[in-house]
Amino acid sequence: MNTRLTIFKKGLTLLSVPLLVQAVFIAVLVKAQADYDHAQEWAAHTKEVIAKIEEVHRGLVEGYSGIRGLVFLDDLTSTELHRRARERTPERIEALRVLVWDNDRQQGRIQELASRSGAFLGWTAEQERLVHSGGRDRALTQLDAGAGLLGAARAMIDEIRHEEEQLDQARMERLHQSAARRLWTLVGGGAAIVASTVLLALLFLQGIVQRLDVLRDNARRFSEGRPLRSPLSGRDEITEVDRAFHEMAGNLNQQKQENEMFVYSVSHDLRSPLVNLQGFSEELSLSCRDLQALFHRQDVPEAVRRRGLALLDHDIAESIRFIQTAVGRLARIIDALLRLSRAGRVEYQWQRVDVAAVTHKIIEALHDTISARKAEVVVGELLPAWGDPTAVEQIFANLIGNAVQYLDPARPGRIEVGTSGGEAMVGGPAGLRVYYVQDNGLGIPRAYHQRMFTAFNRFHAETAQGEGIGLALVRRMVERHGGRIWLESTEGVGTTFFVALPAGAEAETETGAGVEPDSHQWPAPTQESRGGRSPCPSSRS
Amino acid sequence: MSIEPLLIVLAEDDDGHASLVQRNLERAGLANRLHRLKDGQEALDFLRGEGDYAGRNTSQPVLVLLDIKMPRVDGVEVLRQLKADPRTALIPVIMLTTTDDPREIQRCYELGCSVYVTKPVDYQGFVEAIKRLGLFLQVVRVPENGHR
Numbered sequence: 001m002n003t004r005l006t007i008f009k010k011g012l013t014l015l016s017v018p019l020l021v022q023a024v025f026i027a028v029l030v031k032a033q034a035d036y037d038h039a040q041e042w043a044a045h046t047k048e049v050i051a052k053i054e055e056v057h058r059g060l061v062e063g064y065s066g067i068r069g070l071v072f073l074d075d076l077t078s079t080e081l082h083r084r085a086r087e088r089t090p091e092r093i094e095a096l097r098v099l100v101w102d103n104d105r106q107q108g109r110i111q112e113l114a115s116r117s118g119a120f121l122g123w124t125a126e127q128e129r130l131v132h133s134g135g136r137d138r139a140l141t142q143l144d145a146g147a148g149l150l151g152a153a154r155a156m157i158d159e160i161r162h163e164e165e166q167l168d169q170a171r172m173e174r175l176h177q178s179a180a181r182r183l184w185t186l187v188g189g190g191a192a193i194v195a196s197t198v199l200l201a202l203l204f205l206q207g208i209v210q211r212l213d214v215l216r217d218n219a220r221r222f223s224e225g226r227p228l229r230s231p232l233s234g235r236d237e238i239t240e241v242d243r244a245f246h247e248m249a250g251n252l253n254q255q256k257q258e259n260e261m262f263v264y265s266v267s268h269d270l271r272s273p274l275v276n277l278q279g280f281s282e283e284l285s286l287s288c289r290d291l292q293a294l295f296h297r298q299d300v301p302e303a304v305r306r307r308g309l310a311l312l313d314h315d316i317a318e319s320i321r322f323i324q325t326a327v328g329r330l331a332r333i334i335d336a337l338l339r340l341s342r343a344g345r346v347e348y349q350w351q352r353v354d355v356a357a358v359t360h361k362i363i364e365a366l367h368d369t370i371s372a373r374k375a376e377v378v379v380g381e382l383l384p385a386w387g388d389p390t391a392v393e394q395i396f397a398n399l400i401g402n403a404v405q406y407l408d409p410a411r412p413g414r415i416e417v418g419t420s421g422g423e424a425m426v427g428g429p430a431g432l433r434v435y436y437v438q439d440n441g442l443g444i445p446r447a448y449h450q451r452m453f454t455a456f457n458r459f460h461a462e463t464a465q466g467e468g469i470g471l472a473l474v475r476r477m478v479e480r481h482g483g484r485i486w487l488e489s490t491e492g493v494g495t496t497f498f499v500a501l502p503a504g505a506e507a508e509t510e511t512g513a514g515v516e517p518d519s520h521q522w523p524a525p526t527q528e529s530r531g532g533r534s535p536c537p538s539s540r541s
Numbered sequence: 542m543s544i545e546p547l548l549i550v551l552a553e554d555d556d557g558h559a560s561l562v563q564r565n566l567e568r569a570g571l572a573n574r575l576h577r578l579k580d581g582q583e584a585l586d587f588l589r590g591e592g593d594y595a596g597r598n599t600s601q602p603v604l605v606l607l608d609i610k611m612p613r614v615d616g617v618e619v620l621r622q623l624k625a626d627p628r629t630a631l632i633p634v635i636m637l638t639t640t641d642d643p644r645e646i647q648r649c650y651e652l653g654c655s656v657y658v659t660k661p662v663d664y665q666g667f668v669e670a671i672k673r674l675g676l677f678l679q680v681v682r683v684p685e686n687g688h689r
Binding site for chain 2: 268271272273275276279280283286338342346
């Protein structure tokens with residue numbers, strides 16, 4: 001499913017899903033808060049009701065004690081108490097009624113309380129009147145009746161209070177519950193947001209990052225001239241980029257093949273006129289010989305003979321010599337071009353190549369040159385490679401031949417051929433085996449390392465033979481194997497060429513599985529220079 | 542049946558190359574007549590006695606020098622057709638061409654060419670090859686008209 005979403009959609013989902021979760025979370029939280037507030041309100045309301053009941057109760061009790069004070073002690077100051085009770089109690093009860101308007105049972109009780117307290121307050125007013133009119137004794141006997149009226153009112157108050165206390169308890173419980181709910185909403189919602197974000201991010205990033213890795217790997221393979229990985233599936237932007245990359249690589253490869261084809265046909269066509277140049281310059285020399293014979297005949301006047309021979313021996317001979325030199329050079333260049341284009345076109349016979357045997361064969365063939373230069377050739381362990389036997393032989397023949405040719409005459413030559421392990425492989429392409437050809441020869445100046453593998457790059461043309469295409473050929477062949485070639489060199493110390501070739505059985509996944517590495521090849525930076533500088537042997541061909 | 546002098550047939554579209562071959566043959570004392578043909582089709586017509594060459598006496602022993610790159614029918618195709626036809630299958634053929642592509646050489650030998658010579662020519666070797674084949678031709682019977 002991941003692969004069907006574009007990165008844009010993935011990003012949008014990554015943003016919107018947690019956002020949605022957050023919105024839901026906030027809604028739930030608001031609701032929980034509202035519930036809590038509501039519960040709190042109700043709890044406060046109950047408390048208020050209870051307080052009001054107490055107030056009514058206290059007013060009544062004060063009213064009674066005011067009457068007692070008046071009756072027993074004739075305390076006029078206590079008159080205030082029962083008067084205030086008579087004044088305030090009705091409005092207090094009214095307030096209470098308003099507070100519990102939604103509770104019918106309480107309404108009934110308050111109604112009852114109003115009448116009972118009304119009876120009690122009526123009694124207090126009667127008592128006051130008795131005392132003032134001198135009926136204190138009578139008032140004394142009436143006290144118990146007052147206490148009874150107060151008790152009745154009190155009983156109603158207790159009933160109301162009891163109901164409210166029960167309500168209070170229930171509401172406090174609800175309050176605690178909603179507080180707890182609010183807390184869990186906070187914790188749970190937060191966790192859900194974090195979890196959903198992390199999960200989505202992981203899910204999408206995995207798809208994106210892995211695919212980006214493939215892209216990056218392809219770019220690296222491309223730069224190293226190795227075969228690309230098979231195209232990514234899916235329809236997102238990464239797939240698009242990958243497809244474009246494959247197309248570009250394919251186009252480049254096709255262009256390269258077309259170039260080689262072009263070079264091949266052009267150089268081939270150049271051969272035809274060259275044959276004429278060569279053949280007729282030969283004919284010219286032969287004609288000159290005939291002319292020479294003619295001039296030597298007796299019947300030729302001396303002046304004519306001298307002039308004619310001078311022309312033949314100097315002017316014409318020189319002209320022909322220059323023509324023939326130029327033709328020879330042209331022929332070699334054309335030949336080099338043909339070989340170069342053929343290196344890219346010839347069909348490879350993929351098989352296990354015994355590099356050790358190949359190397360020994362090459363050294364044997366070079367035996368005379370090697371002993372003439374008093375050089376020593378050391379062959380280390382050489383593991384087999386996977387490739388075309390002819391091409392592999394040409395690669396090693398070129399490298400060993402160069403090593404012999406560019407030895408320093410000032411010191412005994414030493415050439416070493418072997419398989420490089422460990423260090424050289426670090427960072428190297430997987431599935432490749434690195435071979436090396438090391439010499440203690442003249443070395444190559446650092447500035448020329450890059451150009452060593454370019455065709456026709458000769459800068460000691462006077463000392464070198466050939467056209468300077470040897471290493472270009474080697475590079476092309478190594479590239480077609482899906483390998484790499486680079487060099488390390490220090491001027492005056494020596495040069496080491498490294499060649500990475502498919503390692504064989506392990507590498508068959510790439511080369512033996514019917515996919516010729518060649519099918520995805522491009523010019524790659526095949527050199528790495530880490531050495532010093534030095535006079536370059538002109539063309540290493 | 543009489544032994545007639547060997548006729549050397551050169552199928553070559555490049556006048557310069559043709560001239561060079563002729564000069565070298567003459568210099569080598571191969572006095573045999575050299576017949577120059579401009580392309581592959583003409584060579585086939587000539588050797589089969591067809592087209593412009595209808596009625597030509599094809600019993601004369603011949604040796605064919607074939608250039609590969611020619612207009613109309615190329616040398617390899619001429620070689621293939623000659624070797625596929627019993628009337629002309631025994632005619633010795635020397636491929637004379639600028640291509641030193643190993644695959645092309647291999648193909649020509651597989652098709653039955655006698656000698657493959659790469660231009661620019663080692664004329665000494667070239668002349669030797671012609672002489673040997675010519676000698677060879679003197680003792681080998683050449684298919685006659687009646688075999689048509």
